[in-house]
Amino acid sequence: EAQVTQNPRYLITVTGKKLTVTCSQNMNHEYMSWYRQDPGLGLRQIYYSMNVEVTDKGDVPEGYKVSRKEKRNFPLILESPSPNQTSLYFCASSLSSPGISTDTQYFGPGTRLTVL
Amino acid sequence: KQEVTQIPAALSVPEGENLVLNCSFTDSAIYNLQWFRQDPGKGLTSLLLIQSSQREQTSGRLNASLDKSSGRSTLYIAASQPGDSATYLCAATDNYGQNFVFGPGTRLSVLP
Numbered sequence: 160e161a162q163v164t165q166n167p168r169y170l171i172t173v174t175g176k177k178l179t180v181t182c183s184q185n186m187n188h189e190y191m192s193w194y195r196q197d198p199g200l201g202l203r204q205i206y207y208s209m210n211v212e213v214t215d216k217g218d219v220p221e222g223y224k225v226s227r228k229e230k231r232n233f234p235l236i237l238e239s240p241s242p243n244q245t246s247l248y249f250c251a252s253s254l255s256s257p258g259i260s261t262d263t264q265y266f267g268p269g270t271r272l273t274v275l
Numbered sequence: 276k277q278e279v280t281q282i283p284a285a286l287s288v289p290e291g292e293n294l295v296l297n298c299s300f301t302d303s304a305i306y307n308l309q310w311f312r313q314d315p316g317k318g319l320t321s322l323l324l325i326q327s328s329q330r331e332q333t334s335g336r337l338n339a340s341l342d343k344s345s346g347r348s349t350l351y352i353a354a355s356q357p358g359d360s361a362t363y364l365c366a367a368t369d370n371y372g373q374n375f376v377f378g379p380g381t382r383l384s385v386l387p
Contacts, residue, residue: 163318192374201364201379209373217374249318258306258372263321266311 161186165250165267172240173275180235180270182250190253190260191233192217193225195246196269202249208233209256240274247271277302277369279378287384288355296350296381298365303343306372310339310350313362313380322350322363355385 163184172178184191192207194217204217208227222244224236233252237244248270254262278301288294300308306327311319323332323339325348331340338351348365362382366375 194377199379202366202377204374204376207374215373251319256373257309257366257368257375261307261324261326263324264309264319264375266318266320268318269316 161265163250163252163265163267165248165270167270168268169271171273171275174241175239178237178240178272180237180248180250180272182233182235182267183231184233184250184252184265185231186252186254186265187230188252188254188265189230190256191227192251192264193223193233193235194249194251195219195244196249197246205235205248237272240272242274245272245274277305277367277376279365279367279376281363281365281378281381283381284379285382285384287386289386290355290357292355292385293351293353294355294383296352296363296365296383298348298350298367298378300346300348300367300376302367302370303346304370305343306368308339308341308348308365308367309375310337310348311364311366313364315361319364352383355383357385357387359383360385 193205194202206225250267253264310322325341336353362380364380
């Protein structure tokens with residue numbers, strides 16, 4: 160089954176404690192992306208990756224890091240989480256970037272993060 | 276910079292009604308526009324993708340149209356059902372076609 164998986168699904172942590180949210184897709188997609196969703200603000204892109212070892216900032220990259228060492232995995236790293244990073248996070252993937260691909264974007268189930 | 280808005284923010288209709296959800300975008304030089312559905316506590320599911328060269332796309336009871344010149348897209352849902360209750364988001368490609376920019380969504384409730 161084609162899918163994007165994220166772990167953990169729920170996480171409560173404290174300010175400053177480093178954490179990683181994993182994202183994996185099994186569709187051999189080149190393009191992967193991280194979003195955060197906040198009430199009233201919709202989905203905002205954090206980082207995206209066009210392919211292995213190619214990553215770039217989205218609209219709200221501050222306080223986040225990513226890496227793309229393998230095609231299937233795109234972890235999101237919060238090195239020193241703060242309360243304003245409390246949010247619902249989504250990973251997504253597609254065959255190629257939205258401007259090129261007519262393939263749909265596939266979304267993971269989301270990770271609800273609370274930073275105390 | 277591409278900006279996407281959606282109206283209304285919320286909509287409640289009785290079962291069986293036909294309805295229209297609206298999406299507006301500021302930069303008409305889009306590559307694609309996509310409509311998604313989001314159920315509470317879950318991820319997004321793609322409904323329809325319209326390429327810039329297309330005027331509309333249909334899937335079952337759903338029809339999405341695109342008018343690039345006016346910067347608008349509409350999602351038409353025919354004969355609504357309670358199972359259609361969800362938040363509907365539209366997303367338009369940014370100026371470089373590298374990413375999607377999402378609207379805030381329309382929360383739809385279809386009452387039995």
